[in-house]
Amino acid sequence: MERGDLDAAAAAFERMLADTPGHPVAVQGLAQVNLFRRVNSYDEAAARKAAAASPGDVDAQIKVADLDMASGRSGEAFDRLLGVIRRTAGEERNRARLHLIGLFDIFPPRDPRVTKARATLSSLLF
Numbered sequence: 001m002e003r004g005d006l007d008a009a010a011a012a013f014e015r016m017l018a019d020t021p022g023h024p025v026a027v028q029g030l031a032q033v034n035l036f037r038r039v040n041s042y043d044e045a046a047a048r049k050a051a052a053a054s055p056g057d058v059d060a061q062i063k064v065a066d067l068d069m070a071s072g073r074s075g076e077a078f079d080r081l082l083g084v085i086r087r088t089a090g091e092e093r094n095r096a097r098l099h100l101i102g103l104f105d106i107f108p109p110r111d112p113r114v115t116k117a118r119a120t121l122s123s124l125l126f
Contacts, residue, residue, distance in 0.1 A: 001033060006040075009033045024108070031105035038063075039070040058084055058092045062099050069103055077103060078117040085124050097121070 001009040010033045016026035042063050050060040061084045068077040081103070084096040100121065104114045 001029070001036075006033050006037055010037075027105050028108070031102060035066060035070055035103070035106060038066050042067060056087070058088065058096055062096065065099070065103070069106065074103075074107070074113050078113065078120075082117065082120050082124065085121065097125070 010030060013026045013030040013033065016023050017030065020026070044067055047060065047063040047067060050057060051064040054060055061080055065077040065080045068074070068080065078100065081096050081100040085093055085100070088096060100117070104118065107114045
């Protein structure tokens with residue numbers, strides 16, 4: 001990752017997970033690599049404009065959540081996706097939920113930001 005070779009980093013983390021499923025460093029590292037891969041394919045200005053113009057567009061909201069997360073604004077990313085979950089139902093809600101859970105993997109399991117967002121997610125779903 002430090003050399004900017006995301007493919008090699010992903011392969012290394014995937015090998016680590018094949019040898020030791022659920023290895024916390026590998027899970028966290030692969031989640032980070034996948035975030036950077038996605039964000040590198042986004043046009044930030046266009047993504048933010050689309051999300052602002054269409055609050056109901058789940059894909060646009062997911063992109064901006066990724067951009068926020070990659071910029072170190074995890075609270076904003078989590079809040080954005082929790083808002084999508086609050087406003088949607090069915091498959092759209094499930095896509096936002098799964099993406100949010102994927103973003104949780106970027107942090108250690110007991111990170112207070114994740115704990116808070118998980119509690120909010122749980123209250124929205126149950």
